[in-house]
Amino acid sequence: MPLWFLRGLRRGVVTTRYPGQPDASAAQLPTPPAFRPAALTRDLADRLAAICPSWALTRNGDVLFFDAGACTACGRCREAAPGAVTASGEFELAATDPAHLVKRIPLLGEGGS
């Protein structure tokens, strides 16, 4: 046991300060996509919706609905349309109402892309 005690002392504290202070390791976590409405068109939206393996994206008229809850941050949409989709960097997504996780993304892009 003394061995472990000394190890512990030598090891020091590794515990995160979160939520007191932000945690650096969060930067490397996979995060849901963020969209650029200006770069989004209907057919791009349809392509993205088709690509998404977890039914997180659905297009309704000129609005792209994004369910951050269903999103697995797999990055497929980002790879498909690097110009229109980026990583949001958001990881604090817990919500008390699933409706809060569904986002309306207006499609403002002109013509086909």
Add this chain to the structure above:
Amino acid sequence: MTSLPLMYGAAAAWGVAALLALTGGASRPGIRACCVLSGIGGAAALAGGVSTLLSGDSRVVTAGGSVVVGTLQLQATSLAGVFAALLGLVAVATAAFVPRYHQPGRGTALYLAVYNLALLASLAVLAAGGVVTFLVAWGTMSLLGYLLILRHPQRDEAAAGAFWFAALSETGFVLIIAAFVILAARTHTMQLDLIAARAHLVTPGWRDTAYLLALTGFGFKAGLVPLHVWLPEAHPVAPADGSAFLSGLVVKLGVYGIALFAFRLLPEGPAWRGILTMAAGAVTAAIGILYALNERDIKRFLAFSTIENVGIIVIAFGAAMTFWAYGNRLLWAFLLLAGLYHVANHGSYKSLLFLEAGVVEHAAGSRDMDRLGGLTRPMPRASVITFIGTLGIAALPPLNGFVSEWLIFQGLFQGFRTGSHLVAILIMLAAATLGLTGGLAIYAFVRGYGIPFLGMPRTRRAAAASEAGQPVAGPALLAVACVALAVGAPVVLAVLSRAMRTVTGVALRPVLLPGNLTVIPAHTNFSGFSPTYLAVFLLAVTAVPALIYLAGRPRAGSLTVPVWDGGMVAFRPRMQYSAMTFSAPTRVTFDALYRPAVSVRRASDDPAGRSGPVHYESQAAPVFGKNLYRPVIRAVEWLADFVQPIQSGDVNLYLFYVFAAVLIAYLLGAL
């Protein structure tokens, strides 16, 4: 001097009860009438026993018969008083139990007749003032016991159980006769009190021989290991009240016999006699409880626990004798008293448990613990009564078993007062064994109560159990007796110590009970406690939190949800501890003793690793049955074959035998 008359009354009542049973036993009213009488007899015996304890030994009453053989000699002695009182108590309880337990019929009629006569004979044993009376009564009692066990001769084990009982009783009987003959011959009297008075005339050698013969002979009845084998065989096959009678009384008569020789007839003796007795008791206690732990049949389990308790009593007696040999009369008297106290206690709660075992068997259809379970819900009354008895036999305060075992412990702990280091150590060893036994006893009775009464029913029959129409009064009476013997300990001790004074001549009472309900183990400055206060205290300890809970119960309604079972689909009875798995640790720890034969059958031994039915058996090797008795039985059979030729069945030949015998006797007399 009312004790003997009371006993005559009891005897008369039982005699008539037996007749009533024979005539009216086939009808309910008949049984009731018989039981009423039998109960009256019990009450009389109880009163007689108590009055003996209060008034001391009566003088010997001699009636009829020639001086040589047939004299009927009766005497109420305070040593026997304890047993007589117990006999009465159990008789009353049983009388209250029988009408609801037995179905009217010829079998019952005969059984009840035999039973009442057996009570009569037992009382005769206790009231015997002379050797012949004692032996005749003893023989009768054994014979009737044999018939009791044979209540259900069609049951396959019945014959075997009864035979074990008869065979061992008779063997013991021969030794007892021998013991008495030695004493009678050396003291030239057949009267017990005279034998006691003239015991000093007997040479030490003969004295020890007589004692050893008596210890062995009575040991057969008392169930000293290894002479105990008849108990687990006989108890299960007898009816519940029969078992209660066997354990509560017949066994105790064996103990009485030992006490009779050890304390009344031959009190003075060498230390080794006591140490030997103590050792026998220690072995008996430990082996008894260890085997009890391995039993699934409630009655066999209780039978082994009886063996254990006899062991405890005999430890007390043996230690007492040892103290006498070292001149400590105070502890001698104290331990005798403690032993007798334990006799009374064990008689009460063991009879209770056997009666309840009968109730369970009738209500739930089995005596096999692993086929019962969850009986508290369908059988609340039985479970409460049994619980009281269980607390008693597990020697847990505030019940009576605790009081007597505490006294015995206190006696043993003072082994150092013998002055001899070796003996002190031996006594301490006995105390250690007793400690082990006590621990195992608690374990055994947690199992003995928990498996049948708690948990889930293990069979459909057990789930359908109902105690409607089952007897209550008898066991309840015994439960009351248990509590009384515990809470009223100071009174009991006062009476006992006063009564034992006539046996020991030691005025124990002042040291034992300095007043204020405290009990001191013979020597002040050692230890002391008050069973009464303890009981009150324990009740308070449990009551206060209960009151607090009731007072401070939250207003919000409580939520009742099923037991948390890990979310499995359905919790099944097969998923609870069974009697055998619960005692597995002891089987592992003491496997040198059990030498269990384990057999496992499982589908997963298939190389492909299928899973399916599993069967696991762990059977303890029947050490005594195989290694000890098999050879004896063989020898007897061989002897029987040997003497067979003289049994031709020809009347003339037998007449010739008789003539020859008389002739030889005459010639011997003439010389």
Add this chain to the structure above:
Amino acid sequence: MSLPRTEETAQALRRSVARQFGRSLHIRTLDTGSCAACEQEIRLLAAPHYDLHRLGFFFTPAPRHADLLMATGPMIRAFDIAARKTYEAMPGPKLVVATGACALGGVYQPDAFTHGSVGDTLPVDVWIPGCPPSPLALLQGLLVAVDRLAEKVRDLTFIQEGGPR
């Protein structure tokens, strides 16, 4: 856009834990068919790096002692009984936290095997996205669970003007 996380808010959260659950919120986990990654992350909550005990959270194996149920996986139908029993075994007031994309209906569609999400079997109070949610996300989710004020997702738009970084 993100809520300023300062020592004060953290203190506020601890206070609310104290207020609701006497400084000890006990967590029972329920695996309703996860891929075992969520379980690993939950186990790491107790590891030195995250040490959720400092926030007044504790794991308990007995639902009898649990105030909060962390359900992972898409709620397999074969698991309904176990899930119901576990939830019923918990004393009120109790919280249910749907943990991970499966539990939020991300990975599996409702069909003969699964309900597709925890939501229609258990009354979910808090939804924690992520596949699997990192221990940080789990911590935040737990804080949301005990403190309904910490509601920031409503403000998130997932719209990024100014193009890719």
Add this chain to the structure above:
Amino acid sequence: MTAVGPDLACGRPGLPRLLSQLGYDARAGAGPVVTVSVAAADLEAAVRRLAAHEGARLADFFASGGNPAIDGDPVVLRLVWGLDCDRRYLVTESAIEGERYPALSDIAPAAFAEECEIFEQFGIRPAGGKPLNRVVLPPHAGPDFPRLGRPPAQEPAEVHAQHVVGGHAFEFPFGPVRQVGVESLYYGLVTSGEEVVDLYLFTWHKHRGVEWRLRGRTPREALFHVERTEGLGAVGAAWAFAAAAEAALEAAPPAPAMRARAIALELERLYNHAAATAALCQSTGLTVGQAAAEIALERLLRLNAAAFGHRYLFGVVDIGGARRGPDTAALRRGLPGAYGELRHAADALLATNSFVDRLEATGILTREAARRLGLVGPVARAAGVATDVRADHPAEPYSSRPPAVATGQSGDVLARFRVMLAEAAESVRLIGELLEAGAGPGGADLPESVTGRSDRSGLGWAESSRGEALAWVALDGSGRITRARLRPASVRNWRGFDDACRSQNVFTDIPIIEASFWLTVAGTSR
């Protein structure tokens, strides 16, 4: 700890004679996978011959076909044999008409669990009528429950072995809801009060029908679910599946992408062994050790995130390549420290007697049992069976840099622990080499349609942290999956678990044994 090279001296005759016995012309240059079709009549004899052969190991056994829509569509049984010394897999195909086939588990016990699964999924059962166990489909699965083939004709009740405990033992129920943060699993622990007499294992609580879901998807779409069948084995499973699809599509991934996969695979091995170490400490109640191991684990996971953008390395593997390449700099920076944590923790643990004593002679699994049940990975290696796909069936990048295979002898928990530690060290070495060689994303372009090809199926494998992971994929003309068989290592190793538990253990040992196996229920019940 003995290191055994890839060249194992196993029984002769080697592949050619064996194949000619099966009526296959070995001279027709056999690739890494040899497919032989065996008539149903000859199946038993063939299995007998192969099972008797020292060099053949029954790696997997599964069925396809039996489509209820097409009536008379035969069920095709496929047995995958690892001919490890010949560096090849042998696949025997037998079309079965009717509802019976020879009871293979009597010849090759390793086939039993699969016989049960095939009965549940395809409704055909081995001849002889030995009782089967319920392995995958839940008890409430009726005839209309979704299956890969036709539902069984018999009632499950008359096929499955009854779980009845008789005599002086009882079933100690544990689960399915168990400790915090562990998967749902039911143990029926048959105990006499002290020792473990037998063990019933229910894993169907977690059956998600993954193989059923994959049908009709393109391999790329399927990969998403494959990664999520066993989150702690994502890379191994994904690699095996991708390799199978690539074999079916005849696509060859570029070398850097393969190296990226390999780096991810070794990282997965590292964090899994760290997690297993933490679990071992937890099961032995050594909290300080658990904390130390968890620090290492967390650092390794963060390293994964830094290197590949995901703590559990989801989304690294792609059909025909790798979607993500490692952040070389981050890896070079982070790996020594993270692994150092693990090594220090391990050294301290091995110096803690109370810990080592608890592991020693606990959960012993004999070499014979490991071979008989066809166990793989550290569990088998700790029992002395030196099987490692990276060495036995090397694909790039392992063929050019074969790993040293660590094995143990005693087959107890301690041996497993030591094997894991040795493997972790080996993984770090490999990662270093792979980084030197250079790794990055990229992929071969896949054919739009595979209509032209006759054989549109393929077998793939990878040495996941738990051992050999296999996958078999069959595509239709449009390149969509008609049948995908996923066989993570967990599927094989659980069947060794109850053996290990039964070997003279008391039931407090079982958590330790479970930790040392470090399997997932998700993987085995899929």
